[in-house]
Amino acid sequence: MAAESEDAGGAPDGAGAVDGAPRGADLARRALEEARARAAAQGKSVGKGMASPQRRQQRRPSRRRWSGPAADPRDPQTLGTLAASLARRRGWNRHVAEGRVLGCWEEVVGDEIADHAAPSSLNDGVLHVTAESTAWATQLRMVQGQILAKIARAVGDGVVTKLEIRGPSAPSWRHGPRHVSGRGPRDTYG
Template sequence: MNDDPQHVHNSPEPAEEEASEPPAKSGIELAREALAQAKADAVKRGTLPGQNGKRRSGGRVVRVREPGRGGDPKLFGAAINELMASRGWEQRAAVGGVFGNWAGIVGAELAEHTRPERFEEGELTVAADSTTWATQLRLLSSTLVRRLNEELGHGTVRRVKVVGPSSGPRRTGAWRVR
């Protein structure tokens, strides 16, 4: 037994229990095992561990391209145009450009008193800040449709709907005097 006076041991030694259970692994040991497993999986797939997608092929290294990528670099504008075409966003982007350049399309004076609100199924809704400006825009609507189709492509805008200022709901029925 131990002659050290500070060593106090009251319970019997569990030598049999400790021998049957393996000691708990440290975090570093677990990480090493996970890394070894990942490397083994990569080798089974035919990729080189740590080489970001390079594959072994008969002793030579071949770069594996990601789907939808590759080829020569493109100019930013061309890449954006290609993306918009592939996603069907061309018309929406063009309409957004019209909204952003409203003053350039209709003129500064008309743009001060009108604003495009929405574009749905070939119909552009434009709000005017007074009935006078709404009337003016209605008179110019055929010219505006032609001008917008020059910007956006033939047949994009079929109609311009002009809405004037709203004064709230009107009462129906007979005339009322206050």
């Protein structure tokens, strides 16, 4: 009985050729041989995939190389370096620079200015600065160009394009929902 099935199909049950057409593993083997022949005819290297012993020797050196005393990308990195590279990759550089202007104000503009003025907000390149007195607000308006240059050196060009400097605000005398419009107290805050 087994002999009859071999003779009828030309191969054992389920494999080989039926009526001269290859099937199963024979079909895959023939397709692979044809693909290798076409690749060899085009001048491509055949049989040098990832599992090839030649490829393995190229990928792994015979001796492991250590980083040594010089800096190496495999060495541990500082948090600041990693954060800077993450911000650069994600396109957050502008937001980080804006945060640096507000967060490191004393380092950016210097101790003297930072002692008498503080940034309140940064919107669309306009930095709002509040001075402790009207005299300091006037002084800062006069050196506005120098302050912008210091900010540009510290965080980069284009982060702050304009300064809006305000003096201290006088207390409001409006207590409650109703008020009388008019001159108000004149000789108290001059």
